[in-house]
Amino acid sequence: MIAKQSLALACLVVSLSAGSAVAQDTVSVTKQNFSQAMTDLAMQKEFSQGADNTWNHHRKPMPLDEQPAPLMNRDTVYSFAILDGGGDVAITLPENDGRYMSLHVMEHNHVTYKVFYGPGRYVIPASKTTDFFYANVRMQVNAADPADVKKVNDFQDRLKIEFLNSYKPKSFKATNWNMAEFEKLHKMYVAEAQKQGVTGTMSTVAHPVSMEARNRGAAIATGLLPDKDAVYLTAMHKVEMGKTYKATFAVPAMSDPKLGFYSVTVYGDDQYLKTDKGSTISNSEIKLNPDGKTFDIYFVAESEYGNGKHANELIVPTAPFWTCTRIYMPGESVVKGAYKLPKFAS
Known part of the structure; x- marks a missing residue:
């Protein structure tokens, strides 16, 4: 069972047809550069959709007929930018209504520089990044509420990117990777991730992980937040169709209860979303039990x-079906594995 979720950035990279300029010489893919190749292919995808030193906004929660991979989420929307790291860059996150909003800065080699939270102007120094890097802004959204989606789209429109000191940014140029070599290594690391999971594989500048761990994580969860910033817990449930099931969840500890949030999403037996309504619920909608420490979810x-x-x-x-419980800005006890998913009762 994999306790981490692949993001849209990780999807379709093997069959990618990018719109960026590709170098003519084929570059060999080895264990030493696999994470960079995986990240580069994902960056090509966003670049081809307009993220050329500016934003490519994903405006709506994941449509059912556009799911590129299993376990896609519907509790946030994304804005991506592929940025030239040759100059200092300032990114401004706008004032909002207090909902979760994060800026994830990841380097070309699948190493996270930093994750920033909440409104503010954040400077990413050229000395701290690779030749190109990507910025990913996540914003919490209620997928079932069109008015909330529109409100979040307005927040997306207020995101800003500035290149400082009169720096003139260059456009990203994709690498022409040897895809036969890439696919061989990708298959190997996906198999390892399915056995071992990917917890502890999201490398950061402050806390690097081994090359093998980083490759395993990049293979199946490209662009995922580091463990201290988000925890993803999946489970399969054997049930009978037509019955109602109840599960009592503990409210997870949060490092910042005002900025962080948690959600539960349901998937079919193939780990794909099946319904627009009733597929996701988050703490902004969840009603707690009288004890204030737990909440019941009925699966109907x-x-x-x-x-x-x-x-x-x-x-x-x-029947069966899957759930994924996501905890953004988890508390230390959650990061260390103390938080457990509940059992179901009919």
Whole structure:
């Protein structure tokens, strides 16, 4: 069982057809540069969609018919920029209504420089980054509320990028990787990740991990936040269709309860989203139990969803089905593995 989720940035890289200028010479892919190749291919994808030293906004929660990989999330929307690291860059996150908003700065070799939170102007020095890097802004969203999606889109429009000291940025140029070598290594590292998971594989400048761990993480979870910034817990549930199931979750410890958030998302037996409604619920919608420390979620048939019986409910899409509990800005106890998922009762 893998306790981390692949992001859109990681998807479709093997079959990528990028719109950026590609070098003519083929570059060999080895264990030593696999993480860079994986990151580069993902950067090509965003660049081809317009993230050329500016933003490519993903405006809506993941559509059901556009899921590029299993376990996609619907609790945040993304804005990506592929930036020239040759000059100092300032990125401004706008004032918002207090919801979760983070800026993830990752280098060309799949090493995180920093993660910034909340409104502010953040400077990324050229001396601290690689030739090119990507900036990924995540914003919490209620996928079931069109008005909330529109509000978040307005926040996205207020994101700013400035190149300082009159620096003139260059456009990203994709590398022509040897895809046969890449795919061989990618297959190997995906198999390892499926056995070992990817917890502890997100390398940072402050806390580097081994090359093998970094490669394993990049292979299946390109662009994921470091463990201290987000924890993802998955579980499969064997159920009978038509029955209602209840699970009592503990409220997870948060490093910053005001800025962080948590959510639960349901997937079919193939780990893909199946319904627009009743697929995700987050702490902004969850009603806590009287103790203030726990909350109940009822997993119901689609025909029963929304009938007013339960404060917190999600749809059972298939039998069996999967859940992914995401905790953004987790507390230390959660990062260390103390937080456990509940058992289901019918």
